Amino acid sequence: MREFYERNGGPILEKAKAIKLFKKKELKEILKSKNLVGGKGFGEVYKGFLDNKQVAVKRLKSGGAQENNEQFANEIIIQSQVIHKNIVKLIGCCLEVDTPILVYEYLPKGSLEDILHGSKKVSPLNINVRLSIAAQLADGLAYMHSKTNNKIIHGNVKPANILLDDNFMPKISNLGVLRLFARDKQADNAIDDWSYVDPAVYMQTRLLTEKSDVYSFGVVILELISRKKAACYDNNSLARNFLEAYKEKRVDELFDNEIAQTSNLELLHSLAKIVVECLNLDADQRPSMIDVAERLLKLNRSRNP
Structure with a gap:
C-alpha cells in the first residue's frame, strides 16, 4: 500500500x-x-x-x-x-x-441527464427552473475559467456531469478528471458522448480550451430548452438541426412544448441566440463564459427576482 x-x-x-x-x-x-x-x-x-x-x-x-x-x-x-x-x-x-x-x-437529485431524459425525469419542468439551472451553471464555468488561481478547463461539460440538489441547484462534477486521462492519451476513451465536443478545436487538434467548454455549454442550454437529447448519429445531431432551424427562422418548432407558451417565447429566443453564439464553429467568435453568465444572470433576475 x-x-x-x-x-x-x-x-x-x-x-x-x-x-x-x-x-x-x-x-x-x-x-x-x-x-x-x-x-x-x-x-x-x-x-x-x-x-x-x-x-x-x-x-x-x-x-x-x-x-x-x-x-x-x-x-x-x-x-x-x-x-x-x-x-x-x-x-x-x-x-x-x-x-x-x-x-x-453527494447530490441526491441525480444528474441533469436524469432529470431531462432519464429515470428521474421531472415533468413538467418549468422554464424558470431551467433558466436558473443555466444561469448557475454559467456562473460556475465562468468561475473556473476566470476567477481561480489556475484557469480550469472542464473538457466534458454535459448533462450527465451536472448534478442537482433537492432544490434543483446545479453543480458541475468531474472537474479536472479529463486531464488525468489526457496525460496518457486516454481522453478519447473517457469521452463517452461526442455530441458535446467542440468540432472546431478538440475534434481537429485534441486540445481543450475554455472555448471548448463554451461550445459544450451551448449544447446543454439547447437540451434545456428543447428537452431533446444531443445524440450524435448518422452525421446528424441536435446542434446541427438547431442551427439549421435557427437560420431558416423555424427555431420555435424545436422548443419543448412544456415551455413553448407565447408568454415564454421572448425568453426562449434570447436563450436560442446565446446557443447560436456558443456553437459558432469559429471558436474565437464565441463569447466568454463571463459574458454568457452575465447575460443569463440578467435574464434569470427578470424571471426569478
Missing part, C-alpha cells in the same frame, strides 16, 4: 490542508456493489457515509492517473481549492490503491 501511496502523490498531498486523505479500510464498506450508482466514462461511482455525511466515491478507471504522481497530486490540490456553490466539492481521496479513489459531496 505504501508503494501505491507514494506513486499516487501521497507525500505531496500530505502538505495540502484542504484535502483529506482516507485509508483504504475507511472506504471498504462503501465500495460494495450494492452501493454502485454509476459507472460510465471515468470510472465507477458509489454512495455511502463518511463521518456521518453522505458522499459519492469515485473509483477512477485503471491506468488514468498514475503516469505522473506530481501532476496528479497538483490536480487534486487545485480541485480541493475550488470553492463555488455550483461546483461539486472534492472532499478527499484514497491513495493506498493501484488507481486513486476520489471522495466528493
Whole structure:
C-alpha cells in the first residue's frame, strides 16, 4: 500500500490542508456493489457515509492517473481549492490503491441527464427552473475559467456531469478528471458522448480550451430548452438541426412544448441566440463564459427576482 501511496502523490498531498486523505479500510464498506450508482466514462461511482455525511466515491478507471504522481497530486490540490456553490466539492481521496479513489459531496437529485431524459425525469419542468439551472451553471464555468488561481478547463461539460440538489441547484462534477486521462492519451476513451465536443478545436487538434467548454455549454442550454437529447448519429445531431432551424427562422418548432407558451417565447429566443453564439464553429467568435453568465444572470433576475 505504501508503494501505491507514494506513486499516487501521497507525500505531496500530505502538505495540502484542504484535502483529506482516507485509508483504504475507511472506504471498504462503501465500495460494495450494492452501493454502485454509476459507472460510465471515468470510472465507477458509489454512495455511502463518511463521518456521518453522505458522499459519492469515485473509483477512477485503471491506468488514468498514475503516469505522473506530481501532476496528479497538483490536480487534486487545485480541485480541493475550488470553492463555488455550483461546483461539486472534492472532499478527499484514497491513495493506498493501484488507481486513486476520489471522495466528493453527494447530490441526491441525480444528474441533469436524469432529470431531462432519464429515470428521474421531472415533468413538467418549468422554464424558470431551467433558466436558473443555466444561469448557475454559467456562473460556475465562468468561475473556473476566470476567477481561480489556475484557469480550469472542464473538457466534458454535459448533462450527465451536472448534478442537482433537492432544490434543483446545479453543480458541475468531474472537474479536472479529463486531464488525468489526457496525460496518457486516454481522453478519447473517457469521452463517452461526442455530441458535446467542440468540432472546431478538440475534434481537429485534441486540445481543450475554455472555448471548448463554451461550445459544450451551448449544447446543454439547447437540451434545456428543447428537452431533446444531443445524440450524435448518422452525421446528424441536435446542434446541427438547431442551427439549421435557427437560420431558416423555424427555431420555435424545436422548443419543448412544456415551455413553448407565447408568454415564454421572448425568453426562449434570447436563450436560442446565446446557443447560436456558443456553437459558432469559429471558436474565437464565441463569447466568454463571463459574458454568457452575465447575460443569463440578467435574464434569470427578470424571471426569478
